[in-house]
Amino acid sequence: MDMRFVDGYPEYMRRSIKKVEATREERISLVMEPMSAEEREELLSTYHPDHMKEGKRPLKIGSSKGEIVHQETANVLEARPQVNPDEIDLSCINHDVDILVIGGGGAGTVAALHAVYEGVLPENILITTKLRHGDANSMMAQGGIQAADGLDDDPSIHFLDAIGGGHFANKPDLVKALVMDAPRIIDWHQKLGVMYERGQDGHFVERPGGGTSRPRLHSAKDYTGMEIMRVIRDEARNLGLEVEEFSPVVELLTDGDAVTGAILMDLETREYGIVRAKSVILATGGFGRLHIQGYPTTNHYGATADGLVLAYHVGAKITDMDSAQYHPTGAAFPEPILGQLITEKVRGMGAMPVNAEGEAFVFPLEPRDVESASFIRECQERGKGIETPTGMLGVWLDSPMIEEIHGPGTIKNELIAMWRMEHQFGIDMSQDPILVFPTLHYQNGGVEIDVNGWTGIPGLYAGGEVAGGVHGKNRLMGNSLLDYNVFGRRAGISAARHARKSSPGKITLDHVTHYNSLLDEAGIDTERRSPMLLPDYRGERAIARSLNISI
Amino acid sequence: MGKNKISVYIMGKEHRVPEGLTIMKAMEYAGYRLIRGCGCRAGFCGACATIYRKKGDYKLYTALACQTTAENGMYLTQLPFIPANKSEYDLENIQAGPNAILSIYPEVARCVACNTCTKACPQDIQVMDYIQSVKRGDISRAADLSFNCLQCGLCTARCPAEIKHYHVAQLARRLHGKYLAARSEPLSKRICELEEGCFENEIDEMIELKTEDLKKRYFQREIKVSE
Numbered sequence: 001m002d003m004r005f006v007d008g009y010p011e012y013m014r015r016s017i018k019k020v021e022a023t024r025e026e027r028i029s030l031v032m033e034p035m036s037a038e039e040r041e042e043l044l045s046t047y048h049p050d051h052m053k054e055g056k057r058p059l060k061i062g063s064s065k066g067e068i069v070h071q072e073t074a075n076v077l078e079a080r081p082q083v084n085p086d087e088i089d090l091s092c093i094n095h096d097v098d099i100l101v102i103g104g105g106g107a108g109t110v111a112a113l114h115a116v117y118e119g120v121l122p123e124n125i126l127i128t129t130k131l132r133h134g135d136a137n138s139m140m141a142q143g144g145i146q147a148a149d150g151l152d153d154d155p156s157i158h159f160l161d162a163i164g165g166g167h168f169a170n171k172p173d174l175v176k177a178l179v180m181d182a183p184r185i186i187d188w189h190q191k192l193g194v195m196y197e198r199g200q201d202g203h204f205v206e207r208p209g210g211g212t213s214r215p216r217l218h219s220a221k222d223y224t225g226m227e228i229m230r231v232i233r234d235e236a237r238n239l240g241l242e243v244e245e246f247s248p249v250v251e252l253l254t255d256g257d258a259v260t261g262a263i264l265m266d267l268e269t270r271e272y273g274i275v276r277a278k279s280v281i282l283a284t285g286g287f288g289r290l291h292i293q294g295y296p297t298t299n300h301y302g303a304t305a306d307g308l309v310l311a312y313h314v315g316a317k318i319t320d321m322d323s324a325q326y327h328p329t330g331a332a333f334p335e336p337i338l339g340q341l342i343t344e345k346v347r348g349m350g351a352m353p354v355n356a357e358g359e360a361f362v363f364p365l366e367p368r369d370v371e372s373a374s375f376i377r378e379c380q381e382r383g384k385g386i387e388t389p390t391g392m393l394g395v396w397l398d399s400p401m402i403e404e405i406h407g408p409g410t411i412k413n414e415l416i417a418m419w420r421m422e423h424q425f426g427i428d429m430s431q432d433p434i435l436v437f438p439t440l441h442y443q444n445g446g447v448e449i450d451v452n453g454w455t456g457i458p459g460l461y462a463g464g465e466v467a468g469g470v471h472g473k474n475r476l477m478g479n480s481l482l483d484y485n486v487f488g489r490r491a492g493i494s495a496a497r498h499a500r501k502s503s504p505g506k507i508t509l510d511h512v513t514h515y516n517s518l519l520d521e522a523g524i525d526t527e528r529r530s531p532m533l534l535p536d537y538r539g540e541r542a543i544a545r546s547l548n549i550s551i
Numbered sequence: 552m553g554k555n556k557i558s559v560y561i562m563g564k565e566h567r568v569p570e571g572l573t574i575m576k577a578m579e580y581a582g583y584r585l586i587r588g589c590g591c592r593a594g595f596c597g598a599c600a601t602i603y604r605k606k607g608d609y610k611l612y613t614a615l616a617c618q619t620t621a622e623n624g625m626y627l628t629q630l631p632f633i634p635a636n637k638s639e640y641d642l643e644n645i646q647a648g649p650n651a652i653l654s655i656y657p658e659v660a661r662c663v664a665c666n667t668c669t670k671a672c673p674q675d676i677q678v679m680d681y682i683q684s685v686k687r688g689d690i691s692r693a694a695d696l697s698f699n700c701l702q703c704g705l706c707t708a709r710c711p712a713e714i715k716h717y718h719v720a721q722l723a724r725r726l727h728g729k730y731l732a733a734r735s736e737p738l739s740k741r742i743c744e745l746e747e748g749c750f751e752n753e754i755d756e757m758i759e760l761k762t763e764d765l766k767k768r769y770f771q772r773e774i775k776v777s778e
Contacts, residue, residue, distance in 0.1 A: 034774065036770065037770050131586075131589075131590060132590065132598060135590045137591075139590075139591055139595050139596050140591045140596070149735070149738045149741040150737060151737055154741075154749075154750055155745075155750045155754065156754050156757065157772070159754050160765075160768065160772055163765070164765075164766070164769035164770070164772075168762050168765060168769075172757075172758040176754050176755075176758065179754070180745065180750065180751075183738060183741045183742050183745060184742060184745070187738060187739075187742055190729070190735070190738070191729065192642070192725065192728075192729065193642060193726065193727070193728030193730075195694065195724055195727060195732065196728075198732060198733055198735070200733075201733065201736075202732070202733025202734050202736065203735050203737060204738070208776035212776065213773065213774045213775065213776070214775055214776065215776055215777075220698075221698065221699075223595070223698070223699065225595070226595055226701070227698075230702060230721060231721075231725060231728075234637075234721050234725065237637055237639065238639045238640055238641065238642070240639065246586065246587075267586050268586060268587075298593065300590065300591050300592070300596075301585075301589050301591070301592055336572065336573045336576070336620060340593045416699055417594065417595070417699070420618075420674070420675075420699075421593075421618065424594075424619065534584070534586070536584060537579040537585075538580070538582050538583070538584055539579065539581065542580070543582075546582065
């Protein structure tokens with residue numbers, strides 16, 4: 001291989017870029033057709049990573065025993081709880097509150113704000129979070145948020161898009177709540193001062209995404225998630241909501257039936273704390289950092305499925321956990337940004353996926369699972385991927401098309417986060433295409449909830465990525481920011497109403513003893529402990545030579 | 552990951568790491584299990600603010616550890632927390648006039664236009680320019696100029712006038728978004744329709760459909776994605 005680099009790419013990759021440039025003009029006017037139901041089915045069953053049978057197994061224990069989940073998910077569910085009930089003193093309560101919100105990302109913050117709107121005093125709410133307030137996938141969402149407020153759109157069309165994109169496995173009542181609440185969520189954001197892009201007339205600029213039949217994405221450049229998160233966090237601070245940072249929940253507490261509190265651990269001092277609460281809201285996000293099937297991930301450092309594990313320990317059911325979302329456009333090159341997200345807005349604005357020969361091979365706005373499977377087929381079956389210097393495969397995303405279609409300067413204006421990321425590592429995406437390959441992005445399923453965000457366990461509510469049923473087997477772009485707003489809000493309101501009619505409960509760890517006995521009965525003899533809290537990315541040599549001496 | 556090793560000095564201590572890693576991954580390679588100073592790992596959260604010098608270079612550089620390649624001879628430390636007070640305010644009771652922000656963050660008036668904040672910004676934001684816009688009462692320009700801010704706090708750590716730039720900018724953006732940006736009429740219309748109970752029946756009817764019929768409807772739906 002010719003390894004001389006020219007403007008960020010080795011010479012041998014430049015030869016493929018030449019082919020992409022040669023077909024660009026022609027492709028701009030090329031109209032690709034979406035796949036039929038049969039074509040989608042065939043492609044997914046052969047090439048989508050979730051259809052690889054060896055990647056999953058049925059759960060041996062718990063309230064969703066028999067459900068098929070990924071090996072990595074089964075590993076954290078079929079593991080010993082981190083906490084040993086004999087070592088915990090439950091007699092000293094550190095926080096006695098109406099509502100405990102577990103997770104300081106989007107869903108948790110929205111839930112806390114709406115609990116306040118519902119009449120709970122801020123001092124009676126505790127938000128606890130593993131890292132900092134706002135450290136969450138919510139901060140990293142780029143492309144936008146769906147809401148059917150356009151003149152040529154309405155919530156029933158949004159409903160059909162979401163349920164078809166989810167392969168008709170979604171819980172319809174949850175989808176209805178999602179699409180019907182959407183315009184009100186945008187209005188709430190508008191009142192809080194979120195800076196969505198607007199035209200001269202005040203109308204929102206709305207763009208299409210994969211699987212949407214109308215342009216419906218409201219965005220704030222490609223920092224949409226960050227813009228919403230920093231605004232709601234600012235509002236939480238203005239209302240005086242207390243946030244315990246670097247204090248993940250390591251186990252819930254119950255009275256034997258209802259959830260009545262939780263055990264926190266200070267990540268730095270390792271001291272535990274006891275919270276008693278009338279209502280508990282799980283808003284811990286998803287499982288990207290479990291690296292399902294060995295995939296790199298777009299996810300936040302803390303996305304280790306903790307909430308799923310906590311809920312399962314107390315007997316909540318899970319749904320659609322056999323389904324992960326691999327975002328089609330993860331960065332495949334250069335190495336330092338491997339797996340990081342290239343927002344779908346790049347395709348929404350006209351960039352086409354193109355193979356090594358410069359050929360278009362798929363409708364650019366298929367739902368994510370279909371688009372991803374087509375990239376995998378192009379690389380693995382058809383041999384038309386581009387190999388990176390470290391042996392990864394990818395396809396081109398022809399970003400310069402955006403400037404051809406919308407005019408020079410569009411990328412730096414509307415896709416500044418993407419431009420900056422590529423530029424930091426030597427690539428100018430307004431001039432050259434970028435190399436992409438599917439990357440683990442989203443937990444489609446999760447803890448079962450009803451339209452009120454209730455998990456079926458008294459006192460326990462959930463919202464956002466930790467919860468399942470909203471997106472079926474595949475989430476559409478722009479429905480996750482919407483999900484955490486809609487179901488964070490609903491969970492917050494429900495938790496507030498439940499707290500009003502409840503009194504503080506008994507706190508025990510009986511469910512942990514019970515869970516341990518389930519593991520024993522099933523013959524699961526394991527050293528694994530969970531929740532995981534953080535992945536371990538230390539170098540192999542450093543781990544191998546690390547001494548476990550207490551100091 | 553390159554085969555060649557380089558030396559990075561993490562808080563002064565030398566570690567040999569493969570070349571081509573980001574600063575964050577170099578720290579992990581060396582054996583650090585990060586708790587502070589690591590968040591999204593993708594340039595969106597501002598957790599990994601880092602300051603460094605290079606051997607023989609007088610200049611103090613700033614970076615995001617997850618978005619910067621480690622270099623041989625880098626002396627670095629992370630700055631994972633900045634103790635900057637945020638003012639609490641009720642946005643409903645602020646008039647978005649020229650002095651709105653100055654009355655909440657009066658220290659903005661102390662800006663000596665030294666431009667250190669701008670030089671410190673790992674996002675290449677014109678920080679001093681937006682502070683000057685706030686002084687002039689131009690909220691919308693401050694909102695626009697500060698939009699890419701990740702709130703890492705490096706500007707604030709470097710400022711001789713004790714300005715909390717990133718909190719000031721947050722207020723500017725919210726005031727702009729709430730009071731100064733135009734309003735969307737179609738959204739207001741849609742909310743009225745929802746309050747009248749529109750779309751309930753259409754959706755309930757689809758919920759009642761057999762999956763086969765719903766599928767048919769989905770695959771036959773009209774796709775109009777041109778903007």
